[in-house]
Amino acid sequence: MNDITTRRSSAAGFGIFTLILIAVFVALGVWQLQRRVEKHALIATLDARLSAAPEALPPPSAWPALSSAKDEFHRFNFTATYAKLPDAMVYSSGSAVRDDISGPGTWAFLPAKLASGETIVINAGFVQNTMQDRAFEDRVAARLVTGAPVTMTGYLRYPEPPGRLTPKEDTAKRLWFVRDHRAMARALGWGEVAPFYIDLEAPVPDSGTPKPGPLKVRLKDDHMQYAITWFSLAAAVSIAFGLWWRGQRRKGA
Template identity: 85%
Template sequence: MNDTTTRQPSAAGFGVFTLILIAVFVGLGLWQLQRRVEKHALIATLDARLAAAPEALPQPSAWPKLTSAKDEFRRVTFTATYAREPDAMVYGSGSGVRADISGPGTWAFLPARLASGETVVINTGFVQNTMQDRGFEDRVAGRLVTGAPVTLSGYIRFPERPGTLTPREDLPKRLWFARDHGAMAAALGWGEVAPFYIDLESPVPDSGTPKPGPLQVHLKDDHMQYAITWFSLAAAVVIAFGVWWRGQSRKAA
């Protein structure tokens, strides 16, 4: 009698615990499927933006309304003049949006002024293996600063905030480790800048350095594998409970 009363609460508790695990695993699997739908929609949106013809840069009055969600990677074209200000370097070990970039180097950031007076920061392209060579970087950036207006085409990008493990900037070398163009502007005296920067697509300098180019967004899509994993864990819990229950039933018999 005591064995039966002890076993029944135990079986009930284990059953409730099993149901909770199944619900959690199934819920996580469904969440991954939803994330997959959202990721595919995002990929389609970004692909459409990257494939669209360049449009005019939004007017400065519209800049506060631009957001990463609806404006990141929009292709734009405009005329500006590179300012005679110190450039900034951002270290990179490759690129997730440029298939033609590999190995260590730096991205050369320069301020450019519109005819209306506003300043837009330009990521003018990649410079291979120059993280420590400030003199070479200065010469590369200097060739772009001609004092003449130039028509630029590129992609609207928003600043990358440094994480807890991101190294601090090296101000003497004007070297950053995150694409935080606002921090660059404040440290180097560029003045007030647009809330976004431009990843330059063209023109390409005659020397090929810095190296701008078209972007290709490749977002990781492992959500189906994750969903299958969570559903498999739910099925494993059901099987384990069935085996345990069968064993308990045999003992009771």
């Protein structure tokens, strides 16, 4: 009698553990499906922003009301003059939003003045600069800083925080490893800058360098694959428990 009671208790405990495991796997599968819906909605939103006709850049008085969630990747037109101040370069091994960029290089970040006097930071485009050569970057920037106003079209972007493994900037070379234009402004004496920066789409300089261009959303969408994996694990555990339970009943018969 004690052996039977012990077996039943063990079976009940194993059954409860199995149910918990199945519930966890199913919940993770459902969560991945929810994430897939959210990701598709985000992709649709970003596609709409990137393909919309450019609008006039909001006036400085409206900048505090802008936010990454509702305004990033909107296209804007504006006129600005590149300031005669040190430029910065941001190392990149490629681009997640530019189909025409591959391999290592740097993004050229330069401050520019609006007619109203405010400074905005422009990511003027990609430079194939595998050695992060400061002298080469200086020559590239010098071709842009002519003192003449330039009518630009670009995408509103917000700075990204450095990760735990992000290398520290090299201020001597004016080289950063993360797109934090506010840190560049503090280190290089650009003064007060807009809370956002602009990823330049046009115009393309005559030399082709730096290389601005249109952005394209390329977000990973593996959520259905992950959901199928979690649901498959739930099914496998259910089948395994069913086979084990049938074997236990045969032993007790």
